[in-house]
Amino acid sequence: MLPLQILIDGFAISSLYALGAIGFTLIFGVSGVLNLAHGGVMLVAALMGWMLAGEAGLGTYLGTLLGIVCGMLAAYITYLMVVRPIQRSAAIPREEKEIFVLTGTLLWGIMIQQGMAYLFTDNPITMRPLIDGVMNLAGVRVPFNEIMIAGVCWVVIGLLWLFVNRTRAGKALLAASMNPRGLTLLGFELSRIYLLAWTLYGVLAGIAGVLLASFLGVSTNNTGQLTASAFSIVVLGGLGSVSGSLMAAYVVGYLETVTAYLIAPTLRPLPALLLLVLVVYVRPQGFLGRR
């Protein structure tokens, strides 16, 4: 029954990765930022959700919801206090802005990680599953929670697709990733579009964070790994390509699951890393990268 187990577990973890990675890609596509505080944003959502659900006694559902809100706030702060000031700074030459934003978000991520560890705990935490119970799928025991997580991820991804392709605001967002100047000429304030992008990102990363907490658990020590995973997936799929991120998330998710089950759990992140190196050298634009 191992193959089936791998198939199911792999699917769940990949879906989760996909959610996080799509958020990461979105921000890169629209805002041009590779947010190295990504793990931190997910962490805030997860930890706050856990704390509010358990310690503050608000219960799992409310805790989860508030956790997502916290994730959104963390994303806002990242944009308003780190990314935007650097982008607007007159003291930093244009060619170096990207590097400064990268370093700035990296630092901010470290601050979140250490701050959260200090305020709460650096032990791994798990959130209580939203749905209890286990079901039997062709001989494999699968927690309902796991199925729900995969389901939620896909629903959210679907909603995002609808938003971007069927609503006017979503199309404006898409247009911003293609041609920001064109939007300005049509009377759109780019600052509002960026805020929208970061809001969406915060929600996506927040959901990914709380779901991860209830599935595999989250620890402040893993924050860097979370960012690295999202980063790898996005580069594999192609920077700026949402469908690429989706594909790559499944490739990485399954690679990791297979490694964990068949080789050794400690070597989990290795194949993805090797694949990443290969891709960067052979085809830097990733599977479906544009330009």
Next chain:
Amino acid sequence: MTALLRSRVVWAAALLAILATTLPWWLSGYILGVLTVAYYFGVFAMSWDLLFGFAGEVNFGPTFLIGLGAYSAAMLNAHWSAPIPVCVIAGGVVALIGGLLLAVPALRLRGPYFGLVTLVAVLLLQNAIVIFAGLTGGEIGMMVPDVISVDANHNYWIALAFLIVCAILLFGLSRSAIGLILQASGQDTVGAQALGFNVTKHKLAAFCISAVFSGVAGAMLVFYQGTASVSTVVDLGVGVQIIIAAVLGGRRTILGAVLGSVFLIVAGEFLRPLGQINTFVVAAVALAVILFFPDGLLGNLLRVRERE
């Protein structure tokens, strides 16, 4: 004008160096220990500045090169009982080879991809060390039988001497004709090519120099501390600290990186009693510097002089 400037900076540096030599006579062994680490860190940061400030390439994983140097020296010493000088040189050589393997393909990549590859290199090294735990001691790290000295003063002076030698070499390089070519290559690649310079060749050379100094310094650090571990020499966080130190001190100044390192390490130590929050504070300060003083300490000082 620049000659004058240079001598002001150089004189100030010389004065500081002399001052530093006298410190063991009135500081405790504990503080000397902190400074010793800071001095090795200073070499890490200077090497980084040469690559970034001059060749214009951002290395997000300086600890890849440092780690290679540190671990190869450690393994040589622990498993084959080679004497320290041999290990240190070997560390430099291994870092150089690693640097070449990384740089030759990586320099062909544009934009964020180069930085990304350097980041991934660190992660790969980390994983490799964990996998071959038999040789490397894995996540716990390994002890080395030999150390440079057990006397705090001796260690301090050796570190200081090492720092001064490296500083002279790296600073001298940055001010030389080659340094000029490197600067041009980093800031205006097309312009430099139009002047007849093989930019790739020069950037590769900068990478190699950075690798050698990083590797040797990493090896020296191992023989000071007596241990080699992933969290000290192959860590992404440490890499970020190196970048911060160089930026704090002032990009493209080389000597500023030393100031930044000393500040960072001393401040980190100073804040240690605060517990876990000290990393937070250091990161916060660094972020503030990036936002409000991107030119760093020495950078701002030099800017002011230029206006005159």
Next chain:
Amino acid sequence: MNDTPLLSVRGLTKRFGGLVAVNGIGFDIRPGEILGLIGPNGSGKSTAMKLIMGIERPNAGSVKVNGVEMAGWLPHRIARAGVGIVFQHSRPLHRQTVLEHIKLALLPDSLVKLVADPHVNRRAREIAERVGLSAVMHRHPATLPFADLRRMEMAKAIARDPKVVLVDEPFAGLTQTESQAFSDLIRGFRAEGRAVLLVDHNVKSLAALADRVLAMYLGEHVAEGTAEEVMRNETVRRVYLGGKIETRERTVQASSDKPSILEIDDVGVLYGKARALDGVKLHVREGEFVSVVGLNGAGKTTLFNAVSGLVPYHGTIRSAGQDIKGMSGAAIARAGIVQCPETRELFSDMTVRENLDLGGYHLANDARAEQLAWLFELFPILKSRQTQTARTLSGGEQQMLAIARALMMQPRLLILDEPTLGLAPVILEQLSKAMDKLQKTTPITVLLGEQNVTFALPHADRVYVLEHARIVWEGSPTRFEQEMAEGFLDAPPSTPTQAVRA
């Protein structure tokens, strides 16, 4: 002066994806000769220059210097083989002095030479003196004016002792006196027996300097000869001016009592240190169609970008009495001043319909539908291509889409920047008809910037001529035909400042 060419180019071709930027260009330059390569934006002249220098690799063709084939070599090899380039803009090192920049150019490509040879210093000083920089040798680039920065670029090129010198837009951003000094330096190259290639937008600035001129358009060779011959060439005139100028009868416009929609007063723009606009004064009244005519590089785009709030400026720009400086670009567009830029700025991966919908984003649903229907009537081809992505449209269709999208915003003032650039005459006809219909059926106000006088004149109520960053003429289309038409291409620069292409 011997007769074998120093630089010999044949069949030079470069493709960027589907776009052919340079198509089979060939020419010779003999030692001691200056060739001017001219063309409007998109003509491929800058690309051709980059191909010779090795900054871009040619897809086909040969570039020979002194008989040695260099096409496809890396730029530093080409530089060492005797080709030098004087860039229009460069990024100087801020912590290095002027002298150190020149010294850099004298250094060999060595990894081990830590100290420069003793003669380098002396030679650098000599060169600094030659270009007129000895007074500022020890200063840093940030403290120098634009003209000195260009001199520094010249000095760096001289230092390399090149056999062939490529100069990019020699006089852009320089005053009359500065241009003279620069011309002398270039003549110095000729006297030294070097081959010089000057690349520029238009013939006028090169006329006094170039021995021969080659005109390019859309990547192809259009004419070659002396400056006068090229200026009189029929194809060149058609391509630059659009052919014979005819004005049509404009129906009544007693617009002098209509309110002013746009008032530009004493506006100047600086790009870094280079002056792009100088003391421009212009007004547009409600319902008028005003054409600003000028060659590429005169400053039209800069002017429009200033109006649209995309570029900082000195002076005042008022719309309906209100000062619009400080308003964001988006706010100005929402206020009714909509620009359709030269680069069109379409959302290439979105469909025609999606592009138009974004234009009408701020309208109510039924208003948008109405506007869309009206535009489909004006530009029927867009209706039939509704579901195609913008990227797949032809040049003319893309231009129509860009204009239609701007019109979706129901602008009070529509600014059109060089809509005819790169379009075939048949498309120009269609565009002209659409413009006509627009004028006749709506109270729209239009500000048009064009190099193509044939397109700009028939619809216009008033014409301004923008030349080298200044307005040099103003009047009715009929008067333009009488006074300016003949000399449009030929008149020597009558103003001190020359413009810089944005």
